[in-house]
């Protein structure tokens with residue numbers, strides 16, 4: 001089915017968009033925070049009023065159920081509002097202590113916009129995910145050129161069109177459509193930073209292209225999130241949460257749960273509960289469906305290979321199996337006791353499959369969860385708050401949710417991003433605002449320094465006095 005046709009932005013078109021964005025940046029970056037917030041909030045209200053229209057577009061373009069699409073837009077709206085409201089407090093000028101050596105100085109720091117930010121987005125959350133860069137970059141005073149996924153160009157265009165209705169003075173937020181070539185052109189197009197969300201392999205290509213011009217990058221890449229289930233966990237609640245985390249959006253979620261480590265005592269009960277939920281999930285294209293199609297045809301053989309590999313190497317499919325792959329749909333698959341070095345455990349599957357493996361204790365659970373080249377999100381289920389916090393801190397991921405899945409994405413004040421092959425840099429929260437700025441440090445002399453160190457009239461006595469001060473402050477035991 002063809003929903004629309006969009007031009008493939010070539011190098012020249014991308015270059016022109018960046019040029020227009022640079023001119024617009026002079027105006028947008030020159031507005032004060034309140035004026036920008038007023039305009040961003042006007043756009044936010046449009047998103048609220050036309051939410052169903054946008055959700056329907058997401059549904060038609062990439063296939064997720066309408067209610068999932070609505071939820072995604074709700075989250076994006078929450079983030080847009082937070083970024084608009086908090087930009088001044090996080091980024092505006094503030095005085096900092098000038099320290100003893102700088103006692104005669106007033107010191108301020110402010111976070112200034114970079115200029116033009118390029119954003120390259122994926123299709124799996126075509127609004128929520130890029131909005132993590134777009135809203136925060138705009139609120140920080142940058143203009144944005146956005147290349148949506150070639151699987152969701154209409155959604156990208158819709159966002160830019162509605163923004164232009166709210167902010168008509170200048171092309172502050174533009175869209176260029178196309179696939180890899182257009183993305184590569186944006187990397188080389190003279191932007192001041194590139195915010196990328198997509199697979200790890202593409203992230204490396206983006207970084208290499210940006211390296212040519214020393215353009216800084218933010219990389220939000222893939223994941224292989226693990227959940228840990230302790231013996232004292234509420235197994236009904238844990239199974240419900242993990243099933244949604246694993247199968248929701250047909251498993252096409254960067255912070256989707258793909259592995260679960262369950263302590264021996266709770267294993268059978270947990271697997272039974274997840275299996276019961278998985279078997280009730282409705283898959284299809286109709287309005288009653290809870291899981292839609294697999295958006296990218298080329299992912300289907302990957303999902304099939306991971307299931308087959310797990311079963312061939314001794315894993316057991318307790319729900320579904322290789323036959324669950326019925327293009328364009330994949331029905332939920334629950335695999336247990338899968339070898340840790342099989343692809344279903346080590347690679348991002350990006351389908352509605354879940355590996356549940358048993359562990360002796362929580363130490364082993366953490367070790368296995370951390371034995372991944374990815375490090376995006378994770379989840380912990382236990383009734384003990386202290387154990388939960390200890391486990392969460394030991395998990396080598398950017399985010400962890402306790403007794404829930406993916407809940408960190410609901411909190412706009414929290415940073416979102418990963419480590420290792422999941423990328424670096426952060427969207428959301430104060431870190432997400434600062435990501436699209438450069439800190440500007442200013443010192444102002446209030447009175448002549450008691451000891452002048454930065455002058456050719458400096459004497460050895462001046463240096464000795466400074467040294468004496470430093471010895472007093474930093475050279476004695478028992479002090480910080």
Ligand code: NAD
Nearest residue numbers: 121122123148149179180183184198199202220221222254
């Ligand atoms: P992808 O890497 O195939 O494509 C992402 C974007 O990059 C698309 O817009 C694509 O056109 C563009 N692109 C492709 N080749 C390029 C090149 N050489 N230069 C510049 N741009 C290029 O990813 P996808 O299939 O759209 O999305 C799924 C992936 O995204 C999964 O791995 C998922 O985990 C990840 N993801 C991560 C996050 C996160 O926040 N960490 C969020 C959502 C999705």
